Amino acid sequence: MIKMCDIRKYHDVDPAEIQRMKEAHVVLNHVDYKPQPIVKGYTDKILTIDVTDASVKIADIPAEVKEKFTGGKGYCLRYLWDATNANTRWDSPENEIVMSAGPIAGITQYAGTGKMLVCTISPMTDIPIDSNVGGFFGPYLKFSGFDAIELKGQAEEDVIIVIDGNKGTISVEKAPLEHMDAHLMGEELTAMYADNENDRKHVAVVCAGSAAEHCNISMLNFTFYDPNRGVVRLKQAGRGGIGRVFRHKKIKAVVCKYQGIKNDLNNVHDISIINKTGVKYHREMATQDPKQNNMRKIGTANTMKILNDYDILPTHNFKFGGTPNIAEMHPQVFIEKWLTQGAADGCWYGCSMACAKAADHFELLTGPYKGQKVVVDGPEYETAAGVGPNCGITDPQVILELNFYCDTYGLDTISWGTMCAFLMECYENGILNKERTGGLELNFGNAAAALELIHLTAKNEGFGKIAALGSHKQKELFIKNGWGDAAFLNDIAMEQKGLEYSEYGSKESLAQQGGYGLTNKGPQHDEAWLIFMDQVNNQIPTFDDKAEALYYYPRFRTWFGLVGLCKLPWNDVVPENNALTDEPAKVPEHVDNYLNLFYGVTGKKIDREELLVMSERVYNFQRIFNIRLGKGLRKHDAIPYRSMGPVTEEEYLSRQERYDGQLVTKVGFTKEQVAAMSLAEKMAETRKYREGEYEKLINAVYPKRGWTMNGVPTIEHLKKIGMDLPELIEIVEPLQNLEP
Amino acid sequence: MKRLVKDESLCVGCHNCEEACAKAFTKTEDRSKACLRIEGMAKTNDVQMRVCTQCGICASVCNTGVIQQNKQGVYMINKKECVGCYMCVGFCPEQVMYYVDGRNEPGKCTACGICVKACPVGALSIQDV
Ligand code: SF4
Ligand code: SF4
Ligand code: SF4
Numbered sequence: 038m039i040k041m042c043d044i045r046k047y048h049d050v051d052p053a054e055i056q057r058m059k060e061a062h063v064v065l066n067h068v069d070y071k072p073q074p075i076v077k078g079y080t081d082k083i084l085t086i087d088v089t090d091a092s093v094k095i096a097d098i099p100a101e102v103k104e105k106f107t108g109g110k111g112y113c114l115r116y117l118w119d120a121t122n123a124n125t126r127w128d129s130p131e132n133e134i135v136m137s138a139g140p141i142a143g144i145t146q147y148a149g150t151g152k153m154l155v156c157t158i159s160p161m162t163d164i165p166i167d168s169n170v171g172g173f174f175g176p177y178l179k180f181s182g183f184d185a186i187e188l189k190g191q192a193e194e195d196v197i198i199v200i201d202g203n204k205g206t207i208s209v210e211k212a213p214l215e216h217m218d219a220h221l222m223g224e225e226l227t228a229m230y231a232d233n234e235n236d237r238k239h240v241a242v243v244c245a246g247s248a249a250e251h252c253n254i255s256m257l258n259f260t261f262y263d264p265n266r267g268v269v270r271l272k273q274a275g276r277g278g279i280g281r282v283f284r285h286k287k288i289k290a291v292v293c294k295y296q297g298i299k300n301d302l303n304n305v306h307d308i309s310i311i312n313k314t315g316v317k318y319h320r321e322m323a324t325q326d327p328k329q330n331n332m333r334k335i336g337t338a339n340t341m342k343i344l345n346d347y348d349i350l351p352t353h354n355f356k357f358g359g360t361p362n363i364a365e366m367h368p369q370v371f372i373e374k375w376l377t378q379g380a381a382d383g384c385w386y387g388c389s390m391a392c393a394k395a396a397d398h399f400e401l402l403t404g405p406y407k408g409q410k411v412v413v414d415g416p417e418y419e420t421a422a423g424v425g426p427n428c429g430i431t432d433p434q435v436i437l438e439l440n441f442y443c444d445t446y447g448l449d450t451i452s453w454g455t456m457c458a459f460l461m462e463c464y465e466n467g468i469l470n471k472e473r474t475g476g477l478e479l480n481f482g483n484a485a486a487a488l489e490l491i492h493l494t495a496k497n498e499g500f501g502k503i504a505a506l507g508s509h510k511q512k513e514l515f516i517k518n519g520w521g522d523a524a525f526l527n528d529i530a531m532e533q534k535g536l537e538y539s540e541y542g543s544k545e546s547l548a549q550q551g552g553y554g555l556t557n558k559g560p561q562h563d564e565a566w567l568i569f570m571d572q573v574n575n576q577i578p579t580f581d582d583k584a585e586a587l588y589y590y591p592r593f594r595t596w597f598g599l600v601g602l603c604k605l606p607w608n609d610v611v612p613e614n615n616a617l618t619d620e621p622a623k624v625p626e627h628v629d630n631y632l633n634l635f636y637g638v639t640g641k642k643i644d645r646e647e648l649l650v651m652s653e654r655v656y657n658f659q660r661i662f663n664i665r666l667g668k669g670l671r672k673h674d675a676i677p678y679r680s681m682g683p684v685t686e687e688e689y690l691s692r693q694e695r696y697d698g699q700l701v702t703k704v705g706f707t708k709e710q711v712a713a714m715s716l717a718e719k720m721a722e723t724r725k726y727r728e729g730e731y732e733k734l735i736n737a738v739y740p741k742r743g744w745t746m747n748g749v750p751t752i753e754h755l756k757k758i759g760m761d762l763p764e765l766i767e768i769v770e771p772l773q774n775l776e777p
Numbered sequence: 778m779k780r781l782v783k784d785e786s787l788c789v790g791c792h793n794c795e796e797a798c799a800k801a802f803t804k805t806e807d808r809s810k811a812c813l814r815i816e817g818m819a820k821t822n823d824v825q826m827r828v829c830t831q832c833g834i835c836a837s838v839c840n841t842g843v844i845q846q847n848k849q850g851v852y853m854i855n856k857k858e859c860v861g862c863y864m865c866v867g868f869c870p871e872q873v874m875y876y877v878d879g880r881n882e883p884g885k886c887t888a889c890g891i892c893v894k895a896c897p898v899g900a901l902s903i904q905d906v
Contacts, residue, residue, distance in 0.1 A: 041837070145862040235858075238841070264842040299881045300861030309878040312863065316876065319867020381840035387862030732843065 038373050041380040044397050046267035047412065050228045050617075059229050063211040065091035065196065070205050072182035078140030078303045079103065083116065084183040084207070086198055089130065089190030089592055091209035098184055099518060105759065109139030110167050110598040111655040112185045113156035114662060116167060118764075122663050127160035127278070128285050130191045132754040136243075137185035137697030138175030141638050142601025144387070145300045146315030147630070148322065149603025151176050151385020159277040159558075160253045160533035161452075161507050164663045166277025166558050169598050170391065171384030172270075173241035176601075177202060177295040180302050192287040201232065202295040203241055204669050212289050216248040219258040219444040220411060223269040225264055236296065238395040239264040244290040246279035246447020248495040250279030252505035254452035254537070255280030259478065263395075268412050270393065272384050275449040276561050277536060278507070291522070298386065306640030314633045315387065318606070322389040326610045334390035335368050335376060337418035337605070340569075342367055344422070344541070347573050348692075349431055350425040351542045353481050354458035354680050355531050356688050358542040360430040366421065375399075375433055390606045392417075396437050401414040403488045404442055413441045416450075422540035423454020428461055439491060446495040451561075455537035456508045457487055459530050468521030475499040508532040528678040534668060543680050545695075546571040548583035551734050555587055555657045557669075563604065564591040576622040584737035593623070595652035600635060607631075654760050657743070657750045661765050664749065664772070670777040671748040674735065682727040687719050747777040779888050779905055781813070783826040787900035790815055790824045802884055803877050804902035809816045810875045812886035813901075826900065827871045830887030835865035835874060845887070849905075861897030 067763035073080040081103065085094040098112070113135040120133045127166045136158045153175025157654050178186060181202025188198075197212040214291060215225045222244045231237040242260040249255035257274040268403045301308055326332050330339045341363070344350040348358030364370075371748075372378065376394045384393040396413040416436055424439040425431060443450040463469045464479035471478060475493075477486045477500055493501025503511060512530040516523045531538040536559025542548035549572070552565030562568070567586050570576045577586045597604045612626045619625065629646060643651070663669025683689040689696055702712045704726045711719065739746055743754025749772040755761045798811035814827040836844035836852050843855040843863075843867060861881035866874040876883040893901045 145860045157822050184786070263840075296858045300863075301879075301881070312876055312878055316867050319864050321867075323868040325872075335836070379837055381838050381864075383840045386841060386860045387864060389864045389867060393840075478792070488821075 039375075039377045039397065040557065041265065041377055043221070044266055044377055044380075045503075050224050055225060055228050057441040058212075058214040058225060061212070061214045062197075065209045065211060066093060067208040068093045068205065069097060070182070070207060071180065072202055072205050075179060075302060075569050077306050077640050079108070079402075080179060080182050080184050082183050083112075083185045083187065084200075085187040085189065086207075087190040088188065088192040088196055088209065088288055089193075091196070092206050093209070094512040102170070105654055106658075107139070107599040107651050107655070108184060109137050109142075109601055110156065110595070112137040113154050114165060114655060114659055116185060116187055117156050117158070118658075118662055118703065121158060121418040125158055125666075126163060127136055127282055131189065132158045132282060133190040134279060134286075135185060135283055136175070136178070137602030138179050138193070139599055140303075141634055143176035143179050143303050144305065144311060144313050144634070144638060145298070147318055147634055148383075148390045148606035149385070150387060150595070150601065151749060152601050152603050153178075153274075155257060155274040155279055155597045157277075157279050157282045158666070159279070159535070160281045161509065162559050162668070163280045164534065164558070164666045164668045165659060166279060166536070167598065167659075168256070168274035168276045168279060169563070169603075170257070170274035171257045171603065172261045172291055173385065174243050174259050174291070176385065177241045177293040180295045182297075182483045184302055186291075187284060188288060190286065190293070191614060193480055195289040196285050197226070197290045197292060198288065200291070200293045202332070205776065209700070211379065215289065217250075217289075219244050219246045219271055219447060220269070220441075220445040222290060223258065223271060226290055227260065227269050229290055230294050234267070237269075238264050239294055239296045239298075241293045242290055243292075245283050246445055246495075246504070248446035248448050249280035249284040251435075251447060251502075252494055252498045253278045253281055253510065254449050254456065254505070255284070255447045256449040257283055265381060266395070266397065266412065268413065268768050269445050270384075270395065271414050273444065273449070277558060280447045282572075303638055305638045307637045310633050311465050311637035314637070315644045316629050318630060319389045321609060321612055325613055326390070329610050331368070331372070332605070332609050333391045334372050334378060336382075336394040336415070338371060338421045338610070339368050340418050341421060342680075342715065343573065348545060348567060348680055349542045350422055350426055351458070351540050353429055354462040354529060355426060355538070356462075356685065357541050357542070360426045360431055365431040366425060366433050370433055375437060388603070388606070390609065392605060392609075399437055399441065399777065401438060401441065402434075402494045403438065411441060414444060416440045419540045420450035420454070423451050424457070424487070425454070427454050427458040427540060428487055430484050430487060432484060435484040439487065442488075442491050442495070446491065447489070450541050452507060453491070454535040454540065456504065456511070457490065459508050459511070460490075462529055463515065463521065463526075464476060467523065468515055473500075473520070491542045507535070508537050509535040525684070528684045528763070531677055531679055532560070533676050534673055536560060538680065541568045543568065544682055547730055547734055548577055548732055550676060550681055551583065551587045551738060552590075553680060553732070554674050555735065555738055556591070557656065557663060559678075562674070564594055568596070570622050573619065574622070580733075580737070584734060584741060587734070588741040589649070591656060592649040592652040596631075596648055599651060599655060624639070628656050650758055653758050655756065657755065657760055658765065660744075660748075660750055661768050665768050669748065671735065671746065672737075674748060676731070678724065678728070681731060682723055683720060685718070686712040686716055687724070689716065699723070699726075745773060745775075747772065747775055749773065749775070779903060780831040780851070781828045781886060781888050781892070781905045782902050782906070783828045784900045784902075785824060785826050787898045788815065788824045788826055789900075790818060791897065793895040793897060794901055798892050801889075801891045807809035810877055810884065811892075812873050812875070812884055813892060814873055827873050829871060829873050829888075829900070830849055831888070832870065833906055835885065838864045838868045839846050840864075845856070851888045852885065853887060854882055854885055859883075
C-alpha cells in the first residue's frame with residue numbers, strides 16, 4: 038500500500054524557464070478595480086472579458102436575477118441567454134463561457150463547498166452545456182469580488198487572463214510560451230503567479246489541453262495546489278466540449294489569485310449554524326465512511342465492483358453490464374496498489390469526503406511524456422468504467438495512463454470512454470477496418486490501440502481526427518460514407534442530443550433510462566442519478582415511483598449547482614440512522630444540513646419545497662433555452678436502443694433467461710408462446726415492450742414537470758413558478774398546442 | 778514525544794483541568810472549549826478522561842497541511858495558514874479538539890501543562906513518551 042507519509046515531493050519547475058515564459062507575455066489590457074466585499078455569500082458583481090479587444094467590464098447583478106436564478110448555473114444560463122440568440126453556435130464570437138460559483142461556495146466548514154458551474158453553447162450538442170467542477174477557481178473568483186465571469190469574443194493570438202483579488206487587478210496578456218498540456222501549464226502558471234512555494238495554494242488556474250485545439254469532446258481543467266504533495270492537481274469541467282470553445286476563443290488560461298483563505302470570507306449571516314453543521318458532518322465522515330463507501334480511500338470508484346455485480350458496469354460499449362475480469366480492477370486493487378492512502382484529498386478546503394484521490398509518481402509507458410513520473414488525478418468511477426471495461430480494458434495501469442492523458446490533453450474522460458467503445462464496436466462489426474483506422478486494430482481490450490488513438494487525437498493526426506469528432510458526428514460521417522447500417526449505428530452509438538452517455542448501463546433500470554433521456558444537457562447522470570436507487574437499493578420499485586423520481590431528483594440535484602455545492606457528500610455517505618427515516622433515498626438529514634447552510638450563509642430561511650422551486654425555475658429556463666436553439670422537444674428526448682435493451686443477438690443471449698422471463702412476466706406471453714418464438718421474434722417483442730415503456734414514462738413525467746406532451750413548459754406552469762418572463766413566453770407560446 | 782498523560786484511577790471529576798484549559802485559550806468558562814474531556818461521575822467511580830494522544834490524525838486529514846509536529850513531537854496548528862474547516866475537529870478520535878464561533882482556527886492540545894497544574898490530585902502529567 039502506498040501511504041501519504043512516504044510520498045516524495047514532486048520536482049519543481051525550472052524558475053529560469055518560468056521567468057522566460059513570463060517575460061514573453063505582452064499585456065494587452067490592465068485594469069485596476071476595487072474588489073467588492075462579499076455580503077452573505079454574494080458580491081452581486083459580474084466580470085465580463087471580451088478577448089476580441091481585451092476589454093474588461095464589471096457590472097452589477099440585478100436583484101431580480103438573484104431572486105430568480107440564485108447563482109451558479111442559474112447565473113451562467115441567464116447571462117448566456119442574454120449574450121446569445123437563436124442562431125448562436127459554439128463558434129460564434131458572441132457565444133460565451135460563463136462561470137459562477139454560487140452563494141455557498143467558498144465556506145470551508147462543510148464538505149463539497151467549492152464547486153463552480155460552467156456553461157457555454159456546446160460544440161457537441163448545439164445547446165447549453167453545464168458542467169460542475171471543483172478546484173480553487175470558483176471560490177477565489179468570488180473572494181476577488183465576482184459572483185460570475187463571462188468570457189466572450191475571439192482573440193487573435195493566445196491570451197491569458199490574470200485576476201489578482203488582493204491587489205484588485207485584471208490583466209489580459211498574450212502568452213505564447215506556456216505548454217498547452219494541462220499538467221504542465223497548471224504548474225507553470227501556478228509557479229509564475231505565486232510569490233513563493235507557500236503562496237502556490239493561492240493560485241488557481243483554468244486551462245484546457247492540447248487536444249482542445251481541434252477536438253469536440255474537450256474539457257476545462259481547474260487546478261488546486263496540493264501542499265502536502267507539492268504538486269498542482271487537476272479537476273475537470275468535463276462535459277460537452279467547453280474546452281473546445283475556450284481554445285476557439287484563443288484563451289489559453291484564466292488565473293485567479295487570492296491570499297488569506299479563512300472560513301468567513303463569505304461574510305455569512307450566521308456562522309454558528311454553519312460551524313455546527315460542518316463539524317457534525319465531518320464527524321459522520323470519520324465514523325461512517327469506513328463502514329459505508331470508503332470514499333476517503335478510493336473515491337467514487339468504490340462502486341466498480343457493486344455495479345459489476347448488479348449488471349450495470351458498462352462493458353463493450355454498454356453491451357454487457359459487467360466483466361469476468363472485474364477482480365483485476367476491484368476497488369481493493371486500486372487501494373492496495375495504486376492510489377495513495379491517508380491523504381487529505383479534498384478538491385476544496387473542508388471536504389472531508391476527500392474523493393479526489395491520486396496515484397503518485399506514476400510512470401507513464403507511452404506518449405510524449407513516456408518515462409516521466411506524474412501525479413494522476415483519479416480515476417473517478419466514470420473514468421475507470423468508461424476508458425476501462427466499456428472499452429474492454431481492465432488493467433488499472435492502462436486505465437490510469439488513459440486517465441492521465443485525457444486530463445492533460447483536455448479530453449473529457451466520459452466522452453472519450455463512451456466514444457472509444459463505440460469505435461471499437463464499429464471496428465468489430467466491420468464498419469471500421471484497418472484501412473479506415475489507419476492501421477489501428479480497435480478491438481475491445483486492445484489497450485495499445487486505445488492509447489495510440491488518444492495520442493493521435495491530441496496531435497490531430499490520422500484516425501485521431503475522426504476520434505476528435507465525438508460519437509454523434511462520427512455516426513453521421515459513417516452513415517454518409519456508407520460504412521455500416523444507419524439503424525444499427527443509431528442503436529449502438531451511445532449519445533443523445535450529441536453528448537456521449539456517462540457510464541451506467543441502464544437497460545434494466547427504466548428510471549435511469551429516463552434519468553439519461555429526459556435531461557436538459559444530454560445523457561449525464563448528474564440530474565437524475567437513479568440507477569443505484571432503482572436497481573441496487575430498490576427504493577423506487579413502482580412505475581409511479583420512477584416517474585416521481587424523475588420529477589423530484591432533477592429539481593433537487595439542480596440546486597447543488599445553483600449554490601456552489603458538490604453532490605457527492607449528499608448521499609455517498611449517509612447518517613448512521615438514515616435507513617430508519619421516512620425517505621432514506623432522499624437522505625433527509627443531509628437535506629436539512631443544506632437548508633441550514635443556505636440559511637447560515639444568506640440569512641434566507643427556505644424549506645424543502647422552496648429549495649425545489651429555486652431549481653425548477655432554472656431547470657425550465659434551460660429547457661426553453663434548448664427550444665430556442667432548436668432542441669428541447671420530445672423527439673430530442675429519444676434515446677438509443679442500446680440504453681434500453683439488447684440490440685444484438687449476443688446481448689440477448691447473454692441475459693436470455695431474464696429476457697425470456699420478462700416476456701412472460703411483463704409483456705404477457707405464456708411460457709409456451711415464448712418457447713415457440715424465434716430469437717428474432719423475442720428480440721422484436723422485447724424491443725417493442727421496452728420502447729413502449731419509455732414512451733409511457735415520458736407521458737407520466739412531462740405533466741408532472743408542467744410540460745406539454747411535446748416537452749414544452751406550459752405557460753400556466755411558468756406562471757406558477759414565477760418564470761413567466763416575456764422572453765420565455767415568446768418561445769413557448771406558439772408551441773403550447775403543438776402535438777409531438 | 779511530549780504529551781499529556783492521564784490516570785483515570787486518580788481523577789475525582791472536578792473539571793478543574795477543563796476549566797483551566799478553556800480559560801487559558803478561549804477566555805471562557807465553557808468547558809466544551811477545552812482540549813480535554815472529563816466525563817462521568819466521580820461518585821460512582823466511572824470517570825472517563827479523554828486527552829490528546831498526539832496521534833496525528835488531525836494532521837493527516839488537514840488538506841491545508843498546517844498541523845505539523847514541533848521539535849518535541851507535539852502537533853501544532855499554524856494559525857496563520859489554517860482555513861478554519863474544522864475537519865480536524867470532526868476526525869479527532871478522542872474528540873478533544875474544539876472550535877469557537879467567530880474564531881477561524883480550532884483549538885488543539887499543545888501539551889502546555891496548564892491542566893496539569895489545575896488538577897488537585899495529580900491525575901494528569903506531561904510526559905516524554
Ligand atoms: S466529494 Fe470529492 S468532488 Fe466533491 S468536493 Fe469533495 S473532493 Fe471534491
Ligand atoms: S487532537 Fe486528536 S487527532 Fe490531533 S493529535 Fe490529539 S488526539 Fe490525535
Ligand atoms: S481547521 Fe485548520 S488545522 Fe484543522 S483541518 Fe482545517 S485547516 Fe487544518
